[in-house]
Amino acid sequence: MIRLEGISKRFGDQVIIPPTDLTVNEGEFLTLLGPSGCGKTTLLRMIAGLETPSSGKIFLADKEVTDLPPYRRDVNMVFQHYALFPHMTVEENIRFGLKMKKVDLQEQDKRVEQVLAMTRLQDLRHRYPKQMSGGQQQRVAIARALVNNPKVVLLDEPLGALDYQLRKNLQLELADLQYDLGITFVYVTHDREEALTMSDRIIVMNKGLIEQDGRPGEIYHRPGNEFVAKFIGETNFFDLGDGLTTLLRPEKLNLCPEEGDDGAHPAPHFFGTITDVVFYGTIDKVFVDLDGSKQEVVAYQYFDDARKWRMDERVGIWWYPQDEVKLSK
Amino acid sequence: MKNGKFLIAPLLLWLGIFFAIPLLIVVVVSFAGRTPYGQVIFNWTLENYVRFFEPLYLSIFADTLWVAVLTTVFTIILGYPLAYYIAQLPKKWQQPGLILVMIPFWINFLIRSFAWVIILRSQGVLNTLLIKLGFITAPLQLLYNDTAVMVGMVYSLLPFMVLPIYVSLEQLDRRLLEAAYDLGATPFTAFRKITLPLTLSGISEGTILVFISSLGMFIVPEIMGGAKAALVGNLIQNQFLSARNWPFGSALSIVLAILSLVLITIYYKALAAGKGGGKDA
Numbered sequence: 389m390i391r392l393e394g395i396s397k398r399f400g401d402q403v404i405i406p407p408t409d410l411t412v413n414e415g416e417f418l419t420l421l422g423p424s425g426c427g428k429t430t431l432l433r434m435i436a437g438l439e440t441p442s443s444g445k446i447f448l449a450d451k452e453v454t455d456l457p458p459y460r461r462d463v464n465m466v467f468q469h470y471a472l473f474p475h476m477t478v479e480e481n482i483r484f485g486l487k488m489k490k491v492d493l494q495e496q497d498k499r500v501e502q503v504l505a506m507t508r509l510q511d512l513r514h515r516y517p518k519q520m521s522g523g524q525q526q527r528v529a530i531a532r533a534l535v536n537n538p539k540v541v542l543l544d545e546p547l548g549a550l551d552y553q554l555r556k557n558l559q560l561e562l563a564d565l566q567y568d569l570g571i572t573f574v575y576v577t578h579d580r581e582e583a584l585t586m587s588d589r590i591i592v593m594n595k596g597l598i599e600q601d602g603r604p605g606e607i608y609h610r611p612g613n614e615f616v617a618k619f620i621g622e623t624n625f626f627d628l629g630d631g632l633t634t635l636l637r638p639e640k641l642n643l644c645p646e647e648g649d650d651g652a653h654p655a656p657h658f659f660g661t662i663t664d665v666v667f668y669g670t671i672d673k674v675f676v677d678l679d680g681s682k683q684e685v686v687a688y689q690y691f692d693d694a695r696k697w698r699m700d701e702r703v704g705i706w707w708y709p710q711d712e713v714k715l716s717k
Numbered sequence: 718m719k720n721g722k723f724l725i726a727p728l729l730l731w732l733g734i735f736f737a738i739p740l741l742i743v744v745v746v747s748f749a750g751r752t753p754y755g756q757v758i759f760n761w762t763l764e765n766y767v768r769f770f771e772p773l774y775l776s777i778f779a780d781t782l783w784v785a786v787l788t789t790v791f792t793i794i795l796g797y798p799l800a801y802y803i804a805q806l807p808k809k810w811q812q813p814g815l816i817l818v819m820i821p822f823w824i825n826f827l828i829r830s831f832a833w834v835i836i837l838r839s840q841g842v843l844n845t846l847l848i849k850l851g852f853i854t855a856p857l858q859l860l861y862n863d864t865a866v867m868v869g870m871v872y873s874l875l876p877f878m879v880l881p882i883y884v885s886l887e888q889l890d891r892r893l894l895e896a897a898y899d900l901g902a903t904p905f906t907a908f909r910k911i912t913l914p915l916t917l918s919g920i921s922e923g924t925i926l927v928f929i930s931s932l933g934m935f936i937v938p939e940i941m942g943g944a945k946a947a948l949v950g951n952l953i954q955n956q957f958l959s960a961r962n963w964p965f966g967s968a969l970s971i972v973l974a975i976l977s978l979v980l981i982t983i984y985y986k987a988l989a990a991g992k993g994g995g996k997d998a
Contacts, residue, residue: 438895458898471896475914484910488901536900 389414389540389572390435395444397430397596404430405596407444412540412574413589417566419575421583422593423619428576431593432542435574436465449539459488464533466543470525472517478528479504479513485536503531506565523554530562540572547582559585580620584608592616610713611635617713624685628657632714640711641687643674646702656704660685665697672696676703747967755961765968774952774969778976781949784863785931788870789878792927793920795871796878800919803879804886815883818876826873830940833869834860837941861943869937874930878923885919886912921988929977949973 390412397405405427412418420428433439435446437458446454453461464485473481482503486496504510507527517525526546533541546562547555563586566573577583583590584604592599592607592615600612611617614625617635624641626634646659660676663684671688674697678685685705689697697703750760768774803814821829836842837859844856859865889912897907935950942948949969956966 436899438899458895459901459903463899465896465899467892467896469892471890471892473893473896473911484897484902485900488906532900 389416389449390574391447391450392431392435393445393447395431395434395441395446397427397434397439398442403596408596408598410591410598412572414572415570417563417573417575417586417588419577419583419587419590420593421577421580421590421619422599424578426593427596428578428593429544432465432544432574432576435540436463436542437461438465462538463540463542464536464538466529466533466541466546468544468546468548470517470529470546472525472528472532474517477514477516478509478520481517481528482532482535485532489536499535499537503535506534507531522550523558526550526558530565534565534569534571538571540574541566543573543575545577546575548577548579555582562586584620592619594619609637611715613715617715622686624687626657626685630714631717633717635713635715636707636711638673638686639671639688640707641685642706643676643687643689643697643703644706646704649704654706654708656706658685658705660703660705662697662699662701662703665699676705678705743967743970746963747971749964749967751962751964755963757963765965766972768965769968769972777947777952778949778972780947781932782976784866784870784948785928787867788874788931789924789928791867791871792875792878792923796875796923797882797920799875800879800882800886804883804889811887815880818879822876826936827940829873830869830936833865833872833941837865837868860941863942866938866942869941870931870934873934873937874927877926877930878920881922881926882916882919885916885922889915917988921984925981925984928980932973932977 390410392408392410394407394409395405396403396407408431410431420431422428430439434441435448437453437456437460441454444454445452448462473484476484479500482500483496486499491499504513507530509524509527509531512520512524512528515524517528520528529546543562547558550558559582566586575583575586584607587604589602590604590607591601594615600607600616602610602612607616608620611620611623614633614635617623617625622638624636624638626636628634642653644653644656658678660678662674663677664673664675666673666675668688671690674687674689676685676687677683687705745759746757747765748759748761748763749757750762750764751757799818803811803818806814834841838844839856839858839860841859843859844853847853848856893911893915894907897911898904902910933950934948935954938948938951939954953966953969953973956962956969960966
């Protein structure tokens with residue numbers, strides 16, 4: 389649906405994005421994930437036509453659009469702070485795109501009603517943006533993009549300004565909406581949880597470079613390098629003396645008592661002393677100082693009254709070999 | 718809270734001394750008569766207000782209103798593009814741009830008006846230039862007519878239009894324009910549908926400032942309009958300084974003030990009606 393060929397962006401001498409290739413498939417929910425300043429928003433804005441690439445070509449549905457201005461591209465953007473028109477009502481905001489494209493009036497009415505229903509905004513149609521909550525404004529922004537039946541919807545941290553609980557709800561709503569409509573979504577965020585929950589595919593970016601491209605499960609369980617491993621969640625790194633770095637997620641680490649263990653599992657790789665046990669609801673985070681090194685590792689243990697780990701307890705750390713991720717140093 | 722009302726006392730005192738008392742004096746004098754030598758005598762008469770309705774004075778008021786309307790329109794036409802240009806400059810150039818707009822204020826208004834006389838008069842800069850370049854053979858009559866007054870008015874009041882419009886443009890969120898482009902609006906349409914409506918507040922503030930100032934303007938018509946162009950400002954000035962008829966001058970001032978108030982009220986009402994429910998915009 390979208391194809392970027394050797395797209396790059398420089399501001400003066402500063403290279404924001406070195407030449408990059410990227411393909412977005414039809415109907416896909418693709419997330420560009422990375423820390424702020426990694427170039428993800430710039431990439432999105434180049435697809436929208438709001439930023440001109442320094443080199444390379446952009447194809448949209450096999451048609452080159454590199455030099456087309458934003459108003460001639462069949463994509464619509466949901467902006468970070470919504471960018472709703474303050475002097476227009478909800479309905480006028482949503483209708484704006486259809487008016488610009490001179491869609492005939494009956495069709496306009498029909499489509500506006502459709503998206504109002506889809507985003508449950510019927511009762512708010514005559515409100516002005518300032519008279520609505522953040523979550524409601526967010527839904528208007530999405531409706532304003534969807535009403536145009538674009539080939540691609542570009543979303544720039546659309547949930548960034550909302551509080552945690554609302555964000556959780558809207559994440560699921562948005563993912564459902566995308567699934568039902570089958571429209572291609574390109575979603576920019578720095579929130580790894582958001583990326584993991586919603587996406588079909590994640591592109592992890594850092595300093596303008598694509599670090600990894602894969603399904604959420606791959607990115608999480610098989611990170612391609614240290615950056616991705618650290619960015620996508622807590623990770624323990626071990627040196628097992630094989631010339632590689634061995635990487636294990638905290639929930640893959642298991643603890644056993646140093647003395648009187650039943651031995652019904654692989655032998656512990658390391659022994660150590662518990663320095664802290666932090667209660668997190670569904671899990672306890674257990675911090676362990678490894679013997680003979682200054683390294684501290686973290687293991688997630690499901691809360692279990694029968695086997696409650698305590699500070700200063702001596703423990704062995706073991707895991708199943710298939711959970712290891714090997715990275716070259 | 719019972720002492721709260723005393724907190725407003727300094728404000729009332731200030732307003733009283735500088736605003737209410739002078740206004741009251743003008744009101745009182747406007748109902749007075751005068752001796753043949755210009756002495757004010759308080760004989761409580763409506764004569765001054767009746768005199769205002771003579772055709773001569775009515776037509777001066779009509780001319781003044783017309784000039785004020787034209788001045789406002791021209792300052793919008795010239796001021797908006799200038800404000801727009803300054804607002805889209807890189808941040809570090811905006812301040813110098815605004816200072817350039819304001820520099821003329823540092824020079825005495827009279828001197829600036831005479832500078833225009835030097836530019837526009839028969840042997841002035843502009844005529845000389847046009848003759849030397851061969852565009853014309855005889856000097857054009859550029860000064861002492863209505864056009865010259867208009868040039869002077871627009872020139873002197875332009876900053877009052879540029880500054881409020883600049884402020885409203887500067888506050889405009891650029892992302893709204895990006896959103897408009899993204900939704901298919903060409904730059905021109907985006908300007909019409911987004912920029913212009915959202916900077917209307919700047920235009921209306923500028924309009925009030927320019928319109929009111931031009932209603933009372935007397936220096937420009939005096940210097941650049943010659944004898945022909947008399948506006949209300951000149952009329953009032955004459956009553957106080959040459960004709961020595963303070964009561965009539967006061968009455969004219971009061972009429973002008975009331976007229977301004979009425980027009981501003983109508984203007985704001987119309988503006989609010991035009992905006993519809995967009996009160997939060």
